[in-house]
Amino acid sequence: MRACLLKEFILLGHENARPKLYDLCRLSPDSNNIVAISEVIEVDGEKGLLFAARALGEALLADSDFWVGDWELWRFDDLHGPGQAKEILAKVSSTDFVIRHYLQEVAAYERRKSDGASSEKKVPEPVESVVEAILSATERVSRLRRWGNEASPEERAQVGKLLEGEPEVGVLRNVLWCLKGKGLADYDETLLTLVFHEDDEVRYFAGQMFSHHVNPQVRAAGFALLERGDAAVATDLLRLNVTEHDAGRILDALRRSKEEDNHCTVVNLLEMLENGSPWGPAIPLYIYEHSPCMHCREHAVEFLIKNQICPQWVLEEAAFDGSEDIRKMVAEVKA
Structure with a gap:
């Protein structure tokens, strides 16, 4: 969400938002992608693409077990036309070893992906x-x-x-x-x-x-950590260990928490909802109001609409959301 808002500010001409958007960019250890790179590519095009390629190339050189996909190239091509990303990077790669290495690893990834089921199954590493x-x-x-x-x-x-x-x-x-x-x-x-x-x-x-694990001791540990303010670990432990009466207790603790980055917590809350936690609108509304992630907010709005518990004020506010997907979603409901 922060990246999306900063992108909109930049598009409106507020240049002081640009360095703040780049400050958000960091490698995600779970996906091997760069957080906020989609917005950087949207506002800076070729410059944003080169930034992503260098960051990923440096990560590849620093860690032999690191790997990359082709998502950044796909995102650029989606905006500028098929094959444009590789063409731009290929021109730079002749004098930029980091980007050349990145392109080589992308090519290796695409070969593995295209081989699919026909490729020989890799022998698992012995324990x-x-x-x-x-x-x-x-x-x-x-x-x-x-x-x-x-x-x-x-x-x-x-x-x-x-x-x-x-x-x-x-x-x-x-x-x-x-x-x-x-x-x-x-x-x-x-x-x-x-x-x-x-x-x-x-x-x-x-x-x-x-x-x-579904276990009363795991549940107790989760609530103990929640009271300490360690919401990310706490909600991990509670994902499979919550009851219909826990929503208020969780929200009270989250509102007292001083957690600076609550994305992991929000993802865990979404998983609780997807696992069928029998809660009303309170948790998805918390996600909608407090999540820094546009995609998490989209899932929260989708949950509210799907379960017919979406307040009218959310439908009205979300009609002007920074996310085009959220705007489309509420427009379909109001149509």
Whole structure:
């Protein structure tokens, strides 16, 4: 939402909004895309595309496990015509090694995508190799997240054994990064203390690992963290552990929270709604009013309309929203 508003300000001629839009741009660890790059490409065209290509190229050079797709190229071509993005980057790549490397990785991604099911299935990395990589790593090992999502419950349990005892923070981070997508099949209450760990990354990834369990202890830990103001980890733990009576309690805590970036919290709230949490309009209205993300706000409005609980004031206000998709959605309702 912030990026969308800044884009509109720039298009209206407010140049002081431009550096603020670029300040929002950062790599998203979950998607390997750049946050707010769509808006940068819209307002700055070729300059925005080059900015994205260099940022992603630098990330590729810094981390051998990092990967890229072709979303930024697709977005530019959507605005300026098919093939334009590659043509622009190809001209620059002859003298810019970072962009050349980025284009090579995009080409490799597109080859993998086009091969599809006909390509030979990649042999999974043995769990012993993963354990060794975790124990010897000095920084985050990016590939572990994908490995954990594809590993068997038994393989994940073997990696989970590294959490026992008092491992170093670096080991904790990589183990939890590996397990956060699917978690451990068996609930282990002795590990639940990790959601209260002093290290932010350990606490955050531990919350994601335990978010797969429906358990009263996980629920209690979620509300304990919510009262402490750690809304992102708390709502992760509560995603599958809320009841119809919890909406007010959650909202009261969120309104007291001083969380600067609530996007993770909002995403968790949306998942609660999608999981069928029997709440009225209070939670989706909170998302609509407080989320910094245009797409999350769109999902909230969609939920309100779909469940026929959308207040009239939202329909009237959203008719002038910065998001074209939200404007179209409410226009269809009012038609």
